[in-house]
Amino acid sequence: MKKYIIYIAILAIGLVLGYVFFGGPAEGSLSTKDVSDMSDSDREQSQMWTCSMHPQIMQPEPGDCPICGMDLIPAETGADGLAMNEIKMTENAMALANIQTTIVGNASAADGNAMTLSGKIMPNEEANAVQASYFEGRIEKLNVNFTGEEVRKGQLLATIYAPSLVAAQQELLTAASMKESQPALYQAVRNKLKLWKLSESQINQIESSGKVRENFPIYATVSGTVSQKMAEEGDYVKQGQPILKVSNLSTVWAMFDAYENQISQLKEGQKITVTTNAYPNKEFEATVSFIDPILNTKSRTVSVRATLNNKEDILKPGMFVTAKVETSKENATQSPITVPATAVLWTGERSLVYVKTNPNEPIFEMREVTLGTKNGDVYTIVDGLKNGEEVVTNGTFTVDAAAQLQDKKSMMNTQGGKTTTGHEGHTGMGSTISNEHSAKASHNTRLEVSSKFKSQLKGVFDKYIELKDALVKDNAEAAKNSAEKLLKNISEVDMKLLKEKEAHNHWMRLEKELKEAATPISETDGIKKQREHFVPLSAHFINAVRTFGIDQKVFVEFCPMANNDVGAYWLSEDEEIRNPYFGKEMLNCGSVMEEIF
Known part of the structure; x- marks a missing residue:
């Protein structure tokens, strides 16, 4: 019996020792493993994957980007403690998007008191001359072949057969034979020929030769450049009818357009x-x-003219020029805060900028500002910014697009908060923002305007779409022609249809831009250049359609790779992505960001 008790005791002690030495740690190890597994699982479930070139792509697992095929990378988790109007970006994203910032409040007095006007070179009308035919007849030979040809005073321009001069020469020869007996008649005949611009030497030559000339020369009375041919060889011209228009381009006019709010700062002699x-x-x-x-x-503008010396013949009529005008310095005691036009986003009646709130971190805050006057490419800020603040001046649209994708407040989402549904509604190879987001985005403040104005704006929009389609097809010539039509339609918009001052001022700025x-x-x-200029054109057109409406549903689409990877928007009549910035190279690259009704 003792023997069994000893065995049981040894077994119990072994179990206790086994538990102490092996059970506890084993159990502890199991517990630790469970915790580790749960942590990894949570991380895997919360980890999202994105594309470095298309940050709108968000997937719960690694793979390839559905747009460009690049490997997806782990997306950063949102930074805690950021307000709904703040966004944090990575240094890498900042570099890729070429986002640049500027400290405001340090504008020079010269820039603050300079106004910029745009215009073009025109011939100096005071130096224009018309070469006319001094007698009736047929142009036998025209020595000027093309517009733009240089002519000099005294140069033979044309030879004309003039029946009336043939008869006058006969009279001269008859009167010459009777000049001793009828000197008055003889002198009257000579004076008649002088009225037809025949010189003394020409008249004496006719008289001495005794022969009648059928063809007479016309010589240039001024030097200059032929700006218009008004007759062709073989034409029959009347006395005094213009043959050529000659412009002296040693001086030219620079003609500028000044808006109503600029007139008071201009005066002759400035x-x-x-x-x-x-x-x-130069x-x-x-x-x-x-x-x-x-x-x-x-256009609500007045023409302002300046005369330029052009002795070197480098200023050509039709050439676009810009003038900087020094304005009054009465208000220069308080240096205004100014920002480049590239820093400002317009959405209806609101103007927005992005301010870098932390100098050591790429955190940006959306700020609403009140704009003052625009001098060239610089806006004066009346309210909303303080001296010394750092503002995004390049890549503003990219920062705003990043805010939209992070469900922050943005120019198209005034409330912030999650409004997207991931990859819902694929269009081509891009993704579409949900209907909920589109509805919210379309609720930005819209100015009430007449249906007639909307109709005229719709005509401009149609030409914009024509231009966009030409870029989609990589057709530069068609894009050039469409841009010309677009400019014509913009000029034909009747600003008098805008009764409200706010709408009038807003369109006046938009029209110029x-x-x-x-x-x-x-x-x-x-x-390539056309696509570069299509970026600001689209940005301003989106502003116009949002602000005034065209009684038509349109789509705002975005490509993050356009504009040197800064990103760019455009308008489309349908959801299908057709990228105007790359054409057939990347036809379906992009996403629908907003619907405007």
């Missing part, structure tokens, strides 16, 4: 500095010589 893209490092000094007393009621963006497209055959 010094201006003129520059042109053709000679970016400045031309001039003086305002004329301000049109009549306002153009359609639309023209500034569309004009370079109409002047170049290079599709």
Whole structure:
């Protein structure tokens, strides 16, 4: 019995020792493993994967980007403690998007008191001349072959067969034979020929030769450039009928358009500095010589003219120029806060900028500001910014797009909060924002305007779509022609239809910026340059459609790879992605970001 008790005791002690040495740690190890597994599982469930080139792509597991096929990378989790109007970006995203910031409040006094006007070179009408035929007849020979040809004073321009001069020469020869007996008649016949611009030597030659000439020359009375041929060889011209129009381009006019709010800062005799893209490092000094007393009621502008010396013949009529006008410094005691136009986003009546709130971290805050006057490419900020604050001046649209994708407040989502549904509603290879988000985005403040104005804006929109489609098809020539039509339609919009001051002022600014963006497209055959200018054109057009409406549903679409990976928007009549920034190279790259009704 003792023997069994000893065995049982040894077994119990062994079990206790086994539990102490093996059971506890084993159990502890199991518990630790469970916790670790749960942590990893939670992390895997919360970890999202995105594309470095298309941040709108969010998937719960790794794989390939459905747009470009690149490997997806882990997406950063949202930073805690950020307000709904704040967004945090990575340094890598900042570099890829070329986001640049500027500290405001340090604008120079010169920039703060300079106004910029846009215009073009025109011939100096005071130096224009018309070469007319001094007698009736048929042009036998025209020595000027094309417009733009240089002519010099005294140069033979044309030879004309003149029946009336044939008869006058016969009279001269008859009167010459009787000049001793009838000197008055003889002198009257000679004077008659002089009225037809025949010189003394020509008349004496006819008289001495005794022969009648059938063809007579016409000589240039001025030097200059032929700006218009008004007759062709073989034409029958009447006495005094113009044959050529000659412009002396040693001086030219620079004609500028000044808006109503700029007229008070302009006066005749004011010094201006003129520059042109053709000679970016050259400045031309001039003086305002004329301000049109009549306002153009359609564009709400007056013409401002300056005369430029063009002895070197480098300024060509039709060339676009920009003038910097020094304005009054009465209000220069308080240096205004100014920002580049690229820093400002417009959404209806609101103007927004993104401010970098932490100098050491890429955290940006959306801020609503009140704009003052615009001088060139710079806006004066009346309210909303403080001296020394750091503002995004390049890549503003990209920051706003990132805010939309992170469900933060943005120009198209005034409330913030989650409104998207991931990849719902694929269009081509891109993704579409949900109907809920589209509905919210379309609730931005819209200005009430007449249906007639909307109809005219719709006509402009149709030409914009025509231009967009040309870029989609990689057709630079068609894009150039469409841009010309677009400019024509913009100019034909009747601003008098806008009764409210706010709508009137908003369109006045938009009209100028639309023209500034569309004009370079109409002047170049290079599709790369056309697409660069299509970026601001689209941005301003989106603003116009949001603000005024065109009684039609349109889609705002976005490509993050356009504009050197900064990203760019465009408008479309349908959901299907057709990328105007890449054409057939990446036709379906992009996403529908908003629907405007």
